[in-house]
Amino acid sequence: MFSKIELSTHQNAELVDITSQVQKKVSQSEISDGICVVFVPHTTAGVTINENADPDVVQDILMMLDKKIPTNDPGYRHSEGNSAAHIKASLIGSSVSVIVENGKLQLGTWQGIYFCEFDGPRKREIWIKFL
């Protein structure tokens, strides 16, 4: 079985720190050692690990992604207007793998797990599997 986290995003583009929610699911499971796979079942969102201290870092990530992968481009063919969100999703990736030891996610001092919304606001899900 796998766990699900439900999430509502509030911005068009937003990085949401989900570390404590993922840790809660790890704590609820019976597995103390292994790997936790965090998977995003959406095609205009992703998941990444980055700095948990200064919120300016995630703003800078969103700003630069937006500058490099513009919302509007004459070459886009997809008619929904969210091609940039699909491209960002593939660049960032749909899953992260984190080591679990004694029931605790093993992350570096400055690392947090972030859900990456690129086409919100929306209701989203995050799927979590322990191995």
Added chain:
Amino acid sequence: MFSKIELSTHQNAELVDITSQVQKKVSQSEISDGICVVFVPHTTAGVTINENADPDVVQDILMMLDKKIPTNDPGYRHSEGNSAAHIKASLIGSSVSVIVENGKLQLGTWQGIYFCEFDGPRKREIWIKFL
């Protein structure tokens, strides 16, 4: 043991939907619950998860990657002329991890698994491991 899928690509750059081929390998294995790791053993190709409905989405991904990581750049030193393909491979990544439940790949409604050819056409392999 791990499974292999053999694939011939037909374009220089192409995203090939391999979801049903990966599902077939999952069905042939004896594992019903776990994680399926899809790994690409090439350095000018990758694997990603993105929209399986409108084929314009994968065209937009290829178009924008090509625009941002140009085939020719005065700074490239690698003499084979495919530096852009190597760079795209590292940006997209060499593997994806997908949850398996009751012998079925667990993907979002709009998600498909795509082999990403960046330096074809070529014969390629995809390696699959179940955990």
Added chain:
Amino acid sequence: MFSKIELSTHQNAELVDITSQVQKKVSQSEISDGICVVFVPHTTAGVTINENADPDVVQDILMMLDKKIPTNDPGYRHSEGNSAAHIKASLIGSSVSVIVENGKLQLGTWQGIYFCEFDGPRKREIWIKFL
């Protein structure tokens, strides 16, 4: 338990081939078949798989990343001056998963595992878990 590799980088940006060090940890473990997860516990570094033959390839990756994600941008808010390194870390990713068979990492002929330093030189760690 998981293994750790300690590493000192010598450049501000550098791709360090860690394949043989990861293989050594695989050989020291008792697991012969499975997956090896290589995880970087830093937010200005990453890990990728790319060509192990011509060193110009990794130089081209670093050059193009630097060109596309500039060190200085008027939009950056993070005061430490290393926003570009954080962005590159999320684009490249914090982990890779490699199949292990008979105690050997299964990589394509031209593939090597690279630690990606984007804000060095520094002392760094790489964490390795076998499943």
